[in-house]
Amino acid sequence: MSDSIVSRISGSVVVATGVEDAQMYDVVRIGEMGLLGEVIRLEGNKATIQVYEDTTGIKPGEKVTNTKRPLSIQLGPGLLKSIYDGIQRPLDVLREKSGDFIGRGVVIPALDQNTKWEFVPLKKKNEEVRPGEIIGSVQETPLISHKIMVPFNVNGVLTSISDGKFTVNENVAEVKTNSGKAQIGLSSWWMVRTPRPVSKKLPPESPLLTGQRVLDTFFPVAKGGTAAIPGPFGSGKTVTQQQLAKWADSNVIVYIGCGERGNEMTEILTTFPELEDPKSKRPLMERTVLVANTSNMPVAAREASIYTGITMGEYYRDMGYDVALMADSTSRWAEALREISGRLEEMPGEEGYPAYLGRRLAEFYERGGKAVVISPEDRIGSLTLVGAVSPPGGDFSEPVSQNTLRVTRVFWGLDASLASRRHFPSINWLTSYSLYADDMDEWYKSNISANWTALRREALEILQRESELQEIVQLIGYDALPEPEKGILDTARSIREDYLQQSAYDEVDTYTSIRKQLLMLSTILEFGKLESEAIKKGATSQKISSLSVRKDLSMIKWTREEEVESKVEEIRSNMKTQFEKLLAEVAH
Structure with missing residues (x-):
């Protein structure tokens, strides 16, 4: 392909002729500026190339050079704390070199070539x-030890191994294999469209605890699971x-920012470096990699960003870590697929998306999971995938949402009406679901409480x-309801307002441990049972609502973790006393 030239340009898609030795997904350089592209179709001596940069100024007849390597990224120490674009170019270094706008054809190594580890x-x-x-380690950040692993195709005896300080491109060990000698360095390269292999996938048996009550209690995602937030x-x-x-x-x-609006990505890029890891009190970026693409970046780079990000996630999973990947949002990624498909003149599917949209989404989510990675000691790691979807107008029947729901096992459905009422997180508890809850029943019994599943089921009921009662209330009014039904509405309101509502910006309420969740939910449901029994004995829901302990219930979520046990004990004691006093008054 060294003698191939550009014959036609259509947006980010270029057709080159004179192709002889190219293979699918080879990376090429186009024109004098050396724009980065990838071969996505081969027909005779013609190659169709999707270009990861703006093709303005490229003319027919310009030279196309094949690197003879698929789109690959460099994996090694220095990934954490970095902010990349969709093809693993460090944005901070890019800015220093080309200013506020990414210069075309700029080639910058993904990892710092001079830092010694x-x-x-x-x-x-x-x-x-x-x-x-694992043959050694590098302390990449104070939070994460970077494991240096033997490549998947190397098996033999160490003929040398060194300690000391090295750059990412220097070798630290040599292995004698049956076919010769293999060098092992601090970094390696991996093709982003090829999943990293594992020995065995494991069933989802433990939850990924998030500290968000509506997620952990009602719609949990397992470690290594898949979730969608449309x-x-x-x-x-x-x-x-x-x-x-x-x-x-x-x-x-x-x-991964897959092409969201510029202001949203700007918010992430400015807030993430300032966030503090709550457990270690260190900067959160010390265990984070950001892949940032905005909607005005080249469409092909947005399409590649999701593969770049998940390859990095698989790399740290292979070290034995639990990795969580956030893709925001896969709708923008799907729009990039649609645009590229249109330029390739492919037959469109539903709403103009390519017919293979569902397969591409499935391939992405299938790369998650909890697994025994390839290693002699049966090391276990997990990669949890959470994909946001932005359906136009909140219409979940559109193709991206529907195809995502087919392959993910957790659905956190966001509701605009809840958001307008300032109920956050605005996850609709009637439409959302988790297919992992029953699989993790044993974990809950062993680690939280034997009756955790029963409490969850009771609250959802x-x-x-x-x-159902709200529909009746709209017809006949609240006052016409029988007292038992008023009691149910009162308990449900307490679950909604005192439990499900959670402030991300409050120092205490932003995170709730699973133990505190158990105490909160069981206390609210206990109040509901006492209310139901009191109503049967003649008390009114209005009288019960005026009890001072009712207000105390709403204050549990503002109570610090170390004080919550004593606070709940006090509330339950007061609850029992006040209900006994109320029933005595009713009896007289």
Whole structure:
């Protein structure tokens, strides 16, 4: 392909002729500026190339050079704390080199080539090593130790291994294999469209705890699970994903901006570096990688960003870490697919999206999971995928939402009407679901409470009953309801306002441990049972609502974790006393 030239240009798609030795997905350089592109179709001596940069100024007849390597990224120390574009160019370095706008044809290494990392060997010379085995580590950040692993195709005996300081391009070990010698460096390259292999996928048996009550209690996602957050503009997708990134029980966070509006990505890029990891009190960026693409960046780079991000996630999973990946939003990624498909003149599917949209989404989500990675010691890591979807007007029947729901097992449906009432997180408890809840029943029994599943089911039934009663209330009015039904509505309101509503910006309420969630929910449901019994004995719901303990219930969520046990004990004691006093008054 060294003699190939541009014959036709259509937006970000270029057709080159004179192709002889190109293969699918080879990366090429186009024109004098060396614009980066990828071969996506081969027909005889013609290659169709999607270009990751603006093609303005490219003319027929310009030279096309094949790098003879698929789109790959460099994996090694320095990934964490970095902010990349969709093809792993560091944005901070790009800005220094080309200003506020990315210069075309700029080639910058993804990892700092000059920084020297302290390598600590774990293996010794003459020891046998196998694929995936950890031979040493680098303290990448104060929070994460970066494991240096034997490549998947290397098996043999260590002939040398060094300690000391090295750059990402220097070798630290040499392995004698059956076919010769193999060098192991601090970094390696991996093709982004090829999933990193694992030994065995494991069933989802433990939850990814997020500290968000509506998610952990009602619609949990498992470690290694898949979740979708569809919702219209302004319903809280980005804030919810930021909360997950900050509080989720994972070691490493990969946050992908797949082409959201510039102001939304700007908010993420400015707020993330300032966030503090709540557990270690260190900067959250010390365990985070950001892949940032805005809607005005080249469409092909937006399409590639999701593969770049998930390859980084798989890399840290292979080290044995729990990784959480946030994609915001896959709708913008799908729009990039649609645009490229249109320029390729492919037959469109529903609403103009390519016919293979569902397959591409499935391939992405299938790369998640909890797995035994390739290693001699059966190391376990997990990669949890959370994808936001931005359906136009909140219409969940559109193709991206429907195809996402087919392959994800958790649906966190954001509701614009809840958001307009300032109920956040605005996740609709009637339409959302989690297919992991039953799979993790044993974990809940062993780690939280034997009756956790029963409490969850009871609360959801009360909320469902409230929805049915609200329809009756609209017809006959609240005052015409029988007292028992008024009691149900009162309990449901307490679940909604005192439990499900949660402030992301309050120091105490932003995170709730699973133990505190158990205490809060069981206390609210206990109040509901006492109210139901009191109504049967003649008390009115109006009288019960005036009890001072009712107000105390709403204050539990503002109580600090270390004080919540004593606070709940006090409330339950007062609850019992006040109901006994109320029933005595009713009896007289």
